Amino acid sequence: MSTSHKAYVYKGFERFWHWNQSLLIFILALTGFEIHSSYELFGFETAVDLHNKAAWAFIILIVFAIFWHFTTGEWKQYIPTTKNLRAQAEFYLFGIFRNAPHPSKKTVISKLNPLQRLVYLGLKILVIPVMVVSGLLFMFYRYPQDGGISIINIDNLEIIAMVHTLGAFLLLAFIIVHLYLITTGHTVTSNLKAMITGWEDLEDEDETTEINIENPKPQSNA
Amino acid sequence: MKNFTTAITFFLAIIAPLVIVTVALRQPKDDHQLLEQLKAKYPIEHKSGVDHSKMAILQQDFTNPHEMTAACLSCHTERGTELLHSAHFTWEREAYIPGRGITYLGKKNLLNNFCTGIQSNEGSCTKCHAGYGWADKNFDFENPYNIDCIVCHDNTGTYKKASGGAGYPVMGPDGPDFKKILGSMSLPKSENCGSCHFTGGGGNNVKHGDLEMALLTAGRDVDVHMGVDGEHMNCVDCHTAENHVMKGRYYGVSSTDSQRLNCSDCHTEFPHQKSILNEHSIKVACQTCHIPVYAKVNPTKMYWDWSTATRKKDGKGFEVKDAEGNITYASIKGDFVWQKMVKPEYAWFNGTADHHLITDKVDTTQPYLKINTLMGEYRDKKSKIIPIKVHRGRQPYDTENLTVIQTKLWDKEKGKGALWLDLEWEKAIEEGMAYVGLPYSGKHDFIKTEMYLPINHMVSQASEAVSCKECHTRSNGRLAALTDFYMPGRDHNSLLDLSGRLLLILSILGVVVHTVIRIVSARKHKMSHTN
Numbered sequence: 001m002s003t004s005h006k007a008y009v010y011k012g013f014e015r016f017w018h019w020n021q022s023l024l025i026f027i028l029a030l031t032g033f034e035i036h037s038s039y040e041l042f043g044f045e046t047a048v049d050l051h052n053k054a055a056w057a058f059i060i061l062i063v064f065a066i067f068w069h070f071t072t073g074e075w076k077q078y079i080p081t082t083k084n085l086r087a088q089a090e091f092y093l094f095g096i097f098r099n100a101p102h103p104s105k106k107t108v109i110s111k112l113n114p115l116q117r118l119v120y121l122g123l124k125i126l127v128i129p130v131m132v133v134s135g136l137l138f139m140f141y142r143y144p145q146d147g148g149i150s151i152i153n154i155d156n157l158e159i160i161a162m163v164h165t166l167g168a169f170l171l172l173a174f175i176i177v178h179l180y181l182i183t184t185g186h187t188v189t190s191n192l193k194a195m196i197t198g199w200e201d202l203e204d205e206d207e208t209t210e211i212n213i214e215n216p217k218p219q220s221n222a
Numbered sequence: 223m224k225n226f227t228t229a230i231t232f233f234l235a236i237i238a239p240l241v242i243v244t245v246a247l248r249q250p251k252d253d254h255q256l257l258e259q260l261k262a263k264y265p266i267e268h269k270s271g272v273d274h275s276k277m278a279i280l281q282q283d284f285t286n287p288h289e290m291t292a293a294c295l296s297c298h299t300e301r302g303t304e305l306l307h308s309a310h311f312t313w314e315r316e317a318y319i320p321g322r323g324i325t326y327l328g329k330k331n332l333l334n335n336f337c338t339g340i341q342s343n344e345g346s347c348t349k350c351h352a353g354y355g356w357a358d359k360n361f362d363f364e365n366p367y368n369i370d371c372i373v374c375h376d377n378t379g380t381y382k383k384a385s386g387g388a389g390y391p392v393m394g395p396d397g398p399d400f401k402k403i404l405g406s407m408s409l410p411k412s413e414n415c416g417s418c419h420f421t422g423g424g425g426n427n428v429k430h431g432d433l434e435m436a437l438l439t440a441g442r443d444v445d446v447h448m449g450v451d452g453e454h455m456n457c458v459d460c461h462t463a464e465n466h467v468m469k470g471r472y473y474g475v476s477s478t479d480s481q482r483l484n485c486s487d488c489h490t491e492f493p494h495q496k497s498i499l500n501e502h503s504i505k506v507a508c509q510t511c512h513i514p515v516y517a518k519v520n521p522t523k524m525y526w527d528w529s530t531a532t533r534k535k536d537g538k539g540f541e542v543k544d545a546e547g548n549i550t551y552a553s554i555k556g557d558f559v560w561q562k563m564v565k566p567e568y569a570w571f572n573g574t575a576d577h578h579l580i581t582d583k584v585d586t587t588q589p590y591l592k593i594n595t596l597m598g599e600y601r602d603k604k605s606k607i608i609p610i611k612v613h614r615g616r617q618p619y620d621t622e623n624l625t626v627i628q629t630k631l632w633d634k635e636k637g638k639g640a641l642w643l644d645l646e647w648e649k650a651i652e653e654g655m656a657y658v659g660l661p662y663s664g665k666h667d668f669i670k671t672e673m674y675l676p677i678n679h680m681v682s683q684a685s686e687a688v689s690c691k692e693c694h695t696r697s698n699g700r701l702a703a704l705t706d707f708y709m710p711g712r713d714h715n716s717l718l719d720l721s722g723r724l725l726l727i728l729s730i731l732g733v734v735v736h737t738v739i740r741i742v743s744a745r746k747h748k749m750s751h752t753n
Binding site: 053 | 228239242243498601689690691694695696707708709710711712713714715718719721722723725726729730732733736737739740743744747
């Protein structure tokens with residue numbers, strides 16, 4: 001079998017950002033669907049209060065995350081590629097049941113498979129911005145109308161609300177699938193452990209050993 | 223070095239956002255209670271600068287009410303002219319109504335959904351007129367001595383206008399002590415205003431539902447402003463007047479967005495500590511949340527069906543009362559429905575109202591004839607949601623000429639066609655229509671009517687205000703009838719929700735199926751290896 005080495009894949013801030021984001025999305029979904037009157041849990045007033053607070057916390061987190069992505073160059077992880085895209089889809093549909101190897105090798109500078117790149121990029125540049133913008137309009141839409149700024153005069157909340165609700169359903173569906181796909185790493189828990197500790201066993205490349213930028217000495221447990 | 227950067231990163235990542243979030247979202251301390259206590263402790267009380275009992279001119283033995291007015295005007299020289307132009311005296315206002323133009327409307331000539339209208343009934347209705355002698359069309363609106371100063375300014379509470387007396391008071395041996403009354407003249411007390419405004423429609427709380435005698439004695443639980451255990455405010459503390467022009471409008475008779483009295487005049491536009499509540503005030507009137515119910519003490523009339531009037535028992539008119547003593551049927555007026563602790567209905571309102579004039583045609587295709595129309599809608603920037611009492615009923619109309627009928631209800635004596643005395647529709651209609659100078663075809667029927675009365679009084683304590691969920695709820699919310707806008711928690715797009723649910727179910731199903739196949743295939747794999 002191929003050899004592997006321990007690598008520091010998820011940096012401190014990255015993990016902080018990821019877990020806070022997951023917590024905030026959980027709170028936002030839980031309170032958001034109560035505001036949508038899908039169920040009763042906290043009470044409408046508390047739900048709105050929590051939702052708005054979580055929304056602001058999320059926006060602050062996003063600002064820091066954007067800063068981090070650009071200053072570290074980590075944004076390049078999300079550049080979409082068609083290479084192995086089909087193979088990756090086929091792996092989840094068929095290969096995984098036959099114990100086939102992962103078609104894309106995970107490395108520190110390319111830790112996302114082509115499907116992940118596409119989906120995460122979609123979240124980052126489409127779903128989350130749409131949620132933030134529609135959410136802010138939800139909070140502030142009365143002001144332009146009252147101030148008479150006709151160019152951003154929104155007559156009806158309905159379209160904003162529908163977009164926001166659609167985004168919420170998409171995010172929720174993503175989370176369901178995402179939570180499941182965590183278990184499809186080398187072992188059932190290896191992906192989860194990696195996101196908690198930052199360290200993961202990565203398969204060695206055939207020709208060269210990947211160099212971890214922050215930990216130049218490649219660690220190997222082989 | 224690495225530890226240092228980690229520390230900095232963690233500070234920026236964890237501490238800074240937490241500090242920002244905490245500071246930005248801090249709730250201000252709630253000192254509402256303390257403020258209320260102080261306000262109750264230091265209310266502003268009016269002390270008159272004049273003691274009218276020391277005025278020799280007022281201490282005569284008056285036998286003629288007009289002479290009392292003359293005595294008042296001998297010092298208050300300009301007040302007469304003022305009053306001659308005030309709505310309390312003219313019972314009409316000059317107003318522009320969109321679609322109608324300049325109108326001269328008021329209690330003088332408008333229809334209402336209770337006793338229908340004053341024309342041909344002045345002798346009785348003008349018991350509540352701030353004047354003396356308005357018995358018919360010939361009343362002189364230009365004569366200042368026809369003004370009744372006392373009805374508003376008596377502070378003894380003993381002055382009474384006679385029933386059916388065209389606004390004249392009870393005088394002589396049965397009357398009160400006028401020397402005492404004139405000596406007490408001062409700012410109006412709530413009792414003065416209430417003597418008419420509490421009893422509109424023919425009895426206590428009949429018409430408005432939020433204005434009644436109980437306000438004089440009730441606590442803050444009934445009305446937070448007037449409560450005797452609180453600030454115990456008078457009507458005129460809010461309804462201030464400049465040259466006898468009072469602030470405040472009643473859109474059963476008013477039409478324009480002017481001279482209104484707003485909560486914000488005292489409380490400011492943004493009185494809440496929570497900004498989300500202040501934001502509501504752009505589209506929602508204060509009263510909508512702060513008057514959760516009206517008619518808190520005594521019931522108010524919600525329905526008045528004139529069509530059943532004139533029934534007789536043993537050749538005579540009669541009355542039926544319910545267990546609580548409310549008249550539910552009277553031969554002279556028809557059937558009534560009374561209600562207590564009523565949840566208001568709600569409407570968009572921008573301060574402009576139209577009225578169904580007696581000359582307007584009736585549209586029988588509509589489910590209701592609107593006696594008055596409150597204008598406004600969600601898209602109108604000036605409109606806010608207000609609580610209203612909707613008074614429903616049935617009124618006589620001319621089925622040929624398609625106009626609402628002014629009935630003659632009252633007269634001093636029998637046999638002159640007054641419905642309340644003779645219990646005879648045809649004659650009463652003929653007399654009434656002849657009085658207003660409109661044709662009557664001889665055929666009448668009854669039409670369903672609605673009248674919209676904004677609710678402004680019986681403001682509850684903040685803790686009793688309408689809660690979020692009472693409107694932001696899927697079904698049967700307070701605002702269920704206002705469908706021209708999207709409200710979170712009430713509205714949803716069923717197609718979107720259905721698609722969303724399907725998406726979630728499919729995701730879960732996909733995960734489950736995938737898991738099962740993985741487990742099964744892993745077992746097979748293992749078995750094939752061990753074999």
